[in-house]
Amino acid sequence: MPSIYTVRAIERAIQILMTFDSQHPERGVTEIARITKLQKATVHRILMTLLENGFVERSPDGERFRLGRRVIELGLGALGRMNLRQIALPYMRQLVEQFRETCDLGLLDRDRVLYIEVIHSGRSLAIGPVVGRRLPLHSTASGKVILAFQSPDVVDRVLQDPLRSYTPRTITSPADLCAELECIRQNGYAVDNEEMEIGFRAVAAPVLAVDGYAEAAIGVVGPASRLTMEVIPEIAGALKEVAHTISGRTLSGTDM
DSSP, X not given: OOOTTOOHHHHHHHHXXXXXXXXXXXXXXXXXXXXXXXOHHHHHHHHHHHHHTTSEEEOTTSSSEEEOHHHHHHHHHHHHTOHHHHHHHHHHHHHHHHHOSEEEEEEEETTEEEEEEEEOOOOTTOOOOOTTOEEESTTSHHHHXXXXXXXXXXXXXXXXXXXXXXXXXXXXXXXXHHHHHHHHHHHTOXXXXXXXXXXXXXXXXXXXXXXXXXXXXXXXXXETTTSOTTTHHHHHHHHHHHHHHHHHHHHHTOOO
């Protein structure tokens, strides 16, 4: 039920801004209207307002739009204020140095995991999410471990939508995913066994909030040839220790 405090024009502007992502950095009016189910005239008016205020800008061909500098400024400002990220950074660097693989930090963002920090190893075949990218919960290590340590209503909401297959290894059955989440809760970590992209594995541990639910996940990702199932327990152990330390510092308010 809509809130009595909702401002429809602002809701529509947010809808339009949310159509832009790393895979679709530029969109035209017709495309945005189709995605948001708004009238083209409405989309155009809102885009003109956003353009005037720096929240979108025109593409070089003048036919499409992309996010503007004001959005970047706001995003960087919010990112800089994230105490969790500041606390996690030195531990992430330690993990990269220890295992020589990419390390990432992700947050729950509705039905996705939002990556707020990524430190690359610099090795060949290095892979990892891009800061600001949102990936599915059911097919990523960070997403699954965050989902495993959420309230039942959050899990139920995710299971209401079809679980898209990204590789032959992706879990697409709600029953199988629930079983996987139970194993993750028992083990304290999750593994992406080539479920998002063939040839790459990831392992992640939850950063728990005071209520016991996961507010974030810290993970290590790399080629399956290096992140073998034999070395994953060692990486998982290190991640769980780091995640526990980060959780403790976050709860205590320690940022130094």
